[in-house]
Amino acid sequence: MTGDEIEVCPACDSSAITSRSRSDHDFYCNDCGNMFDDPVVRESNSTGGWSPEALLERAAKSEGSP
């Protein structure tokens, strides 16, 4: 593994977290507003395949339904 890891919110698994200093909690989630000390670290490229292309494909399918 190349080890391309990202830090995510432990509550909602969002990578939109902001590191804060000199506060009670070190990190703040911009998505759910959770504040926490230690983020969850996981690989950025999950095996699920939520690539932009896959998302576009899903959107196209949902729009195509009558």
Ligand SMILES: [Zn+2]
């Ligand atoms: Zn969150």
